[in-house]
Amino acid sequence: MIQLIGEFDCKLDAKGRLMVPSNLKKQLPSVEQDGLVVNRGFEKHLVIYPKKVYQDIVAELSKLNQYEKKTRDFIRFFTRGATELSLDASGRVLLPKSLLEFAGINADVVLACQFDKIEVWDKAAYDDLLDNEPDNFANLAEEVMGNKNRREEDGR
Template identity: 45%
Template sequence: MESLIGTYECKVDTKGRVMLAAGLKKQLDSVVHEGFVLKRSVFQKCLELYPMEEWRKVMGQVSKLNRFVKKNNDFIRLFTAGVKRVELDSAGRLLLPKDLLAYSGIAKEVVFSSAVSVIEIWDKEFYEGAIEGAVDDFADLAEQVMGGLNIDENELS
């Protein structure tokens, strides 16, 4: 799957269903039949939607962890807390489970934000706050993460 592109605003109905924006749905056309995994984000108060192919890659890495090391076991438990398998319904809507809606603070308006091969799902106000709060630090962050000269693609971390 190619990298996903775009930020899309949508509305959540009273049952927690959200229509996937046409531009995003088109990008996911080749993987939508396999379904998705929806989970809490590790670093932000948002949700992450993994196409099944991407979820398998992540779980391949996680499954290599030694479960007899306590911090590994704790990480696996926390990483997979609240994980749900989800699919688009016949109308092209995604059902966001109540526990994940509560965790993320999603109310009425959501933002789907592409993050390479994963989609972040945010409450619109939280998303705008996260973007505004990071603007001042972004130049420093960009330099720290991407600022090496003549970066070899194998050196990115």
């Protein structure tokens, strides 16, 4: 399983191309052969997945009951705008204009690695998000992770 690490400040060029930082590219050894997929995030940002990771997610989605409206809606919204990316000879990827507009991304971006994906944020939006860190991060950690063992025992 891929474990991406790091946070990278980057700039898009006038055509919407993103130079993948070398330290990030080293963590994605098969990216040039396999490619990437970019998609909308749950908030106003984009998410870049290694293609294999995205294929695994789609495989999970295909197992859901598509006779349920909620499921169909979720699949539509989750996959909306998904686009394959490939690195050009200079190590850049072209981000689709429609996705950049959705996320309100201009020239300055932050790439924030989380496990097996890369969140792409407009720098100002990302800074605003992190400026609103909870007053007591320890309380949030306890709420999210504190009952982890109990949830596992209960089968949740």
